[in-house]
Amino acid sequence: MKKAVLPPDSLTNEAIAARLTNAADENLKKGLINKRNLVYLELNGCSGNIISLLNGQNPSFEYTLNSLVDLRYSNSLMAAEGEQASEKLMAVLDEDFILAVEGAVALKNNGLYNVIGSLDGQPLTGLQAATTLGERASHILAVGACATHGGVSAAKPNPSESVSLQQVLTDREIIKLPGCPVNPDWFLGTLAHLLLYGEPETDNLGRPLMFYSTLIHDRCPRRPFFDRGIFAEKLGDKTCLFKLGCRGPVTRTDCPTRQWNGHVNWPIGDDTPCIGCSQFGFPDAMAPFISFDTTRVVKDE
Amino acid sequence: MQNIALIRLQMNHLVTQARQDIHSLSVMDDSSDNSQTLQRLWDTVSSMHFLSEMLANQAMMAGYYFSTVPAPALPAQPGTAAQPGVPPVTPLPNQTLPPPGDLTLTLQELENYDGKNGRPAYVAVGGVVYDVTNNRAWAAATHFGLVAGKDYTAEFASCHAGQEAILATLPIVGRLA
Ligand code: HEM
Numbered sequence: 187m188k189k190a191v192l193p194p195d196s197l198t199n200e201a202i203a204a205r206l207t208n209a210a211d212e213n214l215k216k217g218l219i220n221k222r223n224l225v226y227l228e229l230n231g232c233s234g235n236i237i238s239l240l241n242g243q244n245p246s247f248e249y250t251l252n253s254l255v256d257l258r259y260s261n262s263l264m265a266a267e268g269e270q271a272s273e274k275l276m277a278v279l280d281e282d283f284i285l286a287v288e289g290a291v292a293l294k295n296n297g298l299y300n301v302i303g304s305l306d307g308q309p310l311t312g313l314q315a316a317t318t319l320g321e322r323a324s325h326i327l328a329v330g331a332c333a334t335h336g337g338v339s340a341a342k343p344n345p346s347e348s349v350s351l352q353q354v355l356t357d358r359e360i361i362k363l364p365g366c367p368v369n370p371d372w373f374l375g376t377l378a379h380l381l382l383y384g385e386p387e388t389d390n391l392g393r394p395l396m397f398y399s400t401l402i403h404d405r406c407p408r409r410p411f412f413d414r415g416i417f418a419e420k421l422g423d424k425t426c427l428f429k430l431g432c433r434g435p436v437t438r439t440d441c442p443t444r445q446w447n448g449h450v451n452w453p454i455g456d457d458t459p460c461i462g463c464s465q466f467g468f469p470d471a472m473a474p475f476i477s478f479d480t481t482r483v484v485k486d487e
Numbered sequence: 488m489q490n491i492a493l494i495r496l497q498m499n500h501l502v503t504q505a506r507q508d509i510h511s512l513s514v515m516d517d518s519s520d521n522s523q524t525l526q527r528l529w530d531t532v533s534s535m536h537f538l539s540e541m542l543a544n545q546a547m548m549a550g551y552y553f554s555t556v557p558a559p560a561l562p563a564q565p566g567t568a569a570q571p572g573v574p575p576v577t578p579l580p581n582q583t584l585p586p587p588g589d590l591t592l593t594l595q596e597l598e599n600y601d602g603k604n605g606r607p608a609y610v611a612v613g614g615v616v617y618d619v620t621n622n623r624a625w626a627a628a629t630h631f632g633l634v635a636g637k638d639y640t641a642e643f644a645s646c647h648a649g650q651e652a653i654l655a656t657l658p659i660v661g662r663l664a
């Protein structure tokens with residue numbers, strides 16, 4: 187059972203996550219918490235977030251799907267297709283469910299620029315799905331850049347007239363998980379928190395503080411170089427990437443400590459500047475992603 | 488010359504520190520304890536890098552230092568070795584000399600300070616020209632879609648309303664003509 191107080195429990199990410207998952211498991215078995223329905227909508231976007239989630243560890247995506255929630259609808263993962271899939275989606279409406287949405291909502295031509303299925307012989311638009319399900323869901327998670335603030339889908343010139351989920355669900359409270367894509371831990375952790383303890387504490391932009399409170403620049407291993415004014419001049423240099431256009435100083439996530447791909451590395455760890463993918467307004471507000479013309483001095487430009 | 492002696496002293500301290508840490512790491516069994524030592528080693532190496540950049544900069548700036556003594560191992564930049572009489576300057580690496588705070592620039596002149604090609608990055612707000620070259624929020628002389636070298640009075644008012652304190656943190660270069 188439980189370990190004694192001393193020696194103290196390990197505080198690695200893995201150990202903490204394992205304790206949480208075990209606690210959730212036990213509470214599920216005892217009937218203290220119930221599995222909730224989860225609907226995962228993919229709207230106007232690249233499906234990059236659901237792919238990123240497959241990379242989840244502690245808890246893994248598989249564990250989440252099998253033990254924490256009943257995944258009632260996911261375009262990428264479900265077996266049903268066509269009208270059958272849409273019917274499954276509509277069947278959830280009368281039950282309690284958590285709604286996760288990735289991708290922006292395309293408004294052009296009444297939503298016809300993003301058709302996610304068909305229902306009763308009619309095209310089912312992302313706009314329709316977002317508003318219908320958004321009104322009924324008990325909790326809403328906007329997953330990734332496009333859903334939280336429009337992201338790449340809404341980048342200039344925005345031919346599909348894409349907007350964030352919040353803009354079509356103006357009176358709903360939405361937990362926002364920006365990132366392009368979202369880190370699997372940010373989504374799975376928020377979902378687990380929702381199931382175990384309710385809504386996590388968020389900042390004034392709706393981002394969970396447990397993942398989005400620290401400026402990358404303040405935890406960056408290259409900070410000593412920034413403070414001394416030693417700057418990389420090209421990709422691959424091991425010093426501060428500020429002059430190449432690093433957006434770490436304006437982006438708040440736990441990338442430097444959490445890292446990616448199973449917690450093994452992250453952009454700056456691989457000598458490429460942060461492009462601010464988790465900043466509101468990405469990508470337009472974070473452009474240019476890389477500049478070589480700030481440090482390089484050439485006589486005739 | 489005093490300066491160089493001081494840098495050398497500091498460098499030697501850092502080397503001693505680094506050797507000590509390497510020794511500690513080599514005898515430490517418990518790998519969970521070594522992160523602090525590794526962090527210090529990393530910082531030490533960063534400081535050494537900084538000092539060596541500073542030395543190299545001095546070597547480039549002034550053949551002056553080395554014109555009286557036989558050329559040391561430091562490679563002098565071609566073309567600068569034979570320039571006696573250049574006054575001694577000890578610039579910090581990657582920092583332009585502090586420009587006079589009373590520069591008067593036209594909008595057209597301001598455009599030159601776009602942060603490109605080693606130039607400083609200036610922006611104007613309310614008639615005052617500020618230096619954002621090394622401001623953390625202006626990486627590569629760009630900031631939320633804005634590029635340096637322009638008057639952003641309107642943009643500042645709409646994006647940072649009530650945040651005049653931000654301006655107070657920026658070095659003032661001068662005024663718009
Ligand atoms: C398009 C309009 C602008 C937008 C959207 C914008 C956005 C932002 C944001 C979001 C931050 C906070 C970064 C963070 O710490 O998380 C910031 C900081 C900053 N902005 Fe802007 N900004 C705009 C215009 C300007 C202008 C015109 C200036 C010119 C002086 C400026 C100077 C700064 C500075 C110096 C900081 C750093 C403040 C600090 O040290 O905490 N911004 N800006």
Ligand code: SF4
Nearest residue numbers: 406409426427432434
């Ligand atoms: S690499 Fe980026 S985040 Fe790291 S210290 Fe430099 S500017 Fe800051």
